[in-house]
Amino acid sequence: MDSVYVKRNKAGRINIKAGNKVNSVINTTVISLTLLTVIAFLLFDYTGLDIGRAVVETASNLKTMFLQPAFSHFTWREGLYQLGVTISLAVLATILGAIIAFFLALWSAVNLSNRWVSKAIKIFVAFIRAVPTVLWVLIFAIAAGLGSEAAILGMLFHSVAYLVKAFSEAFEEVDKGMLEALKSTGAGWWQTVTHAVIPSTSTYLLSWTFLRFEINFSVAVAMGAAAGAGGIGFELFMASGFYFDLREVGFITYAILLVAIVLEMMSTKLKQRYFPSAVK
Amino acid sequence: MSLLDVRGLNKSYQTDAKVLKDIHFTAETGEFLSIIGPSGAGKSTLLRCLNRLVEADDGEVIFDGQDLRQLKKKQLREARTNIGMVFQHYNLVPRLTVIENVLHGRFGYKSTFQGVLARFSEEEKERAFYLLEKLGIEAHAYKRCDQLSGGQQQRVGICRALIQDPKLILCDEPIASLDPHSSKIIMDYLKSISEEMGITCIVNLHQVEVAQSYSDRIIGLNDGSIVFDGSNLQLDQIYLKRVYGMSTRELITV
Ligand SMILES: Nc1ncnc2c1ncn2[C@@H]1O[C@H](COP(=O)(O)OP(=O)(O)O)[C@@H](O)[C@H]1O
Ligand SMILES: [Mg+2]
Numbered sequence: 214m215d216s217v218y219v220k221r222n223k224a225g226r227i228n229i230k231a232g233n234k235v236n237s238v239i240n241t242t243v244i245s246l247t248l249l250t251v252i253a254f255l256l257f258d259y260t261g262l263d264i265g266r267a268v269v270e271t272a273s274n275l276k277t278m279f280l281q282p283a284f285s286h287f288t289w290r291e292g293l294y295q296l297g298v299t300i301s302l303a304v305l306a307t308i309l310g311a312i313i314a315f316f317l318a319l320w321s322a323v324n325l326s327n328r329w330v331s332k333a334i335k336i337f338v339a340f341i342r343a344v345p346t347v348l349w350v351l352i353f354a355i356a357a358g359l360g361s362e363a364a365i366l367g368m369l370f371h372s373v374a375y376l377v378k379a380f381s382e383a384f385e386e387v388d389k390g391m392l393e394a395l396k397s398t399g400a401g402w403w404q405t406v407t408h409a410v411i412p413s414t415s416t417y418l419l420s421w422t423f424l425r426f427e428i429n430f431s432v433a434v435a436m437g438a439a440a441g442a443g444g445i446g447f448e449l450f451m452a453s454g455f456y457f458d459l460r461e462v463g464f465i466t467y468a469i470l471l472v473a474i475v476l477e478m479m480s481t482k483l484k485q486r487y488f489p490s491a492v493k
Numbered sequence: 494m495s496l497l498d499v500r501g502l503n504k505s506y507q508t509d510a511k512v513l514k515d516i517h518f519t520a521e522t523g524e525f526l527s528i529i530g531p532s533g534a535g536k537s538t539l540l541r542c543l544n545r546l547v548e549a550d551d552g553e554v555i556f557d558g559q560d561l562r563q564l565k566k567k568q569l570r571e572a573r574t575n576i577g578m579v580f581q582h583y584n585l586v587p588r589l590t591v592i593e594n595v596l597h598g599r600f601g602y603k604s605t606f607q608g609v610l611a612r613f614s615e616e617e618k619e620r621a622f623y624l625l626e627k628l629g630i631e632a633h634a635y636k637r638c639d640q641l642s643g644g645q646q647q648r649v650g651i652c653r654a655l656i657q658d659p660k661l662i663l664c665d666e667p668i669a670s671l672d673p674h675s676s677k678i679i680m681d682y683l684k685s686i687s688e689e690m691g692i693t694c695i696v697n698l699h700q701v702e703v704a705q706s707y708s709d710r711i712i713g714l715n716d717g718s719i720v721f722d723g724s725n726l727q728l729d730q731i732y733l734k735r736v737y738g739m740s741t742r743e744l745i746t747v
Pocket of ligand 1 (some may be wrong): 507508512530531532533534535536537538670
């Protein structure tokens with residue numbers, strides 16, 4: 214006998230997923246995207262393109278770039294210095310961002326703040342996050358001019374928004390009972406924050422900050438190239454777009470790759486340690 | 494005059510269903526008072542309405558001569574220092590040490606600044622160690638709380654309440670997560686707190702036998718109403734049926 218709660222599909226088999234609608238929407242989306250991709254390739258304009266030659270030339274360019282890296286427009290010391298500039302941009306944006314985000318996150322965590330203040334901050338921050346970092350840099354460039362100031366401001370803006378979300382989620386995970394206990398002793402808000410919330414979340418806050426630093430490093434490289442923020446990104450821009458020096462492009466790419474790999478390794482370690490469920 | 498005098502307390506959460514219905518009772522200094530009742534009867538809500546972790550809809554909570562429900566934020570903090578609370582899940586800060594957790598009980602006496610910087614006097618620290626010793630866990634003072642067993646954590650919770658120098662301690666199912674042996678230790682400590690230190694204990698319990706062997710007085714709560722208020726001798730099968738809607742014999746086998 215079937216109870217009214219059992220759901221069956223058309224073939225009469227029992228469903229174990231709650232919503233059928235979500236699944237069918239996802240399926241439709243995937244199928245239409247696949248179709249669109251195929252159609253797009255059929256509609257491209259291929260005149261004047263010799264596929265064979267294109268492939269060979271690309272391969273030879275890549276070979277020069279990555280198998281014979283060298284630098285000619287700057288010295289070792291300058292190169293390292295420019296790399297340092299990029300890392301500093303990222304560090305500055307990350308640390309300032311983390312400090313500002315910490316306070317905003319406290320006020321946007323529903324368990325620590327007023328419901329309306331929390332909502333307001335969350336909406337504001339979601340709006341900032343929805344606009345890409347590069348656009349923020351360009352917006353700030355109107356006031357500060359293209360350069361490292363605009364880049365830092367833009368990166369800072371986006372870092373704050375990203376970290377507020379991450380931090381406030383960490384704060385909201387804090388055990389409700391713990392806050393209740395502190396409240397019942399007569400402890401005030403700041404006392405509860407410093408002695409219950411921070412000790413319980415500090416490792417998460419540090420990990421998120423580091424993860425953001427990793428992102429900010431790559432953004433800083435891009436900003437050097439796109440917004441004249443200086444650093445290794447600018448050298449990369451000059452080498453590729455100005456000198457057409459493929460070997461130098463290769464060299465700079467390797468340098469960036471090296472830093473990125475080190476950061477990636479460190480953040481993987483952090484993730485394994487503190488967010489085991491996030492690592493697949 | 495009674496230490497605590499609760500008059501006409503009503504509470505409903507978002508829905509219209511009333512969780513507490515016209516609650517009247519008093520508690521004397523040094524009294525050990527148990528509140529029993531089935532799960533969902535409103536025991537936790539009642540306890541939290543007393544120290545205003547939950548705001549009641551109307552009624553009076555007269556504690557030590559003042560109506561707590563009339564107090565402004567700052568006065569409420571001050572009043573709360575006189576009311577300790579012990580929880581089923583201990584509610585300690587797991588990453589901090591035992592001694593740090595005990596000292597959290599002093600925050601109510603401190604300015605924001607002193608509290609944030611954890612400025613505790615030597616007397617306060619000595620008092621904390623004295624209490625840890627009294628509850629037999631001074632050896633663990635510098636351990637992180639998450640390394641302690643449940644029974645030990647609950648004793649830390651009691652120390653945190655005691656260091657407040659309270660006149661009243663509210664215990665929400667203090668032994669519901671503990672094994673029988675640790676439960677007995679905790680109940681014995683709570684009993685001695687009320688007898689030796691003259692601190693009133695109001696304890697939510699769901700084990701009738703435990704309530705009967707420790708309490709001076711028992712309040713039976715069912716569906717938000719007080720259906721029994723008297724000594725454990727008066728709590729017979731007829732009343733138990735009113736509290737739980739069935740006899741204890743059935744209750745124990747469930
Ligand atoms: N925060 C809350 N929001 C809404 N309803 C609640 C809340 N807390 C408790 N309740 C409801 O109030 C009733 C009494 O709960 P509670 O006081 O926890 O009972 P007890 O502690 O006796 O088990 C229950 O029906 C419960 O679902
Ligand atoms: Mg309860």
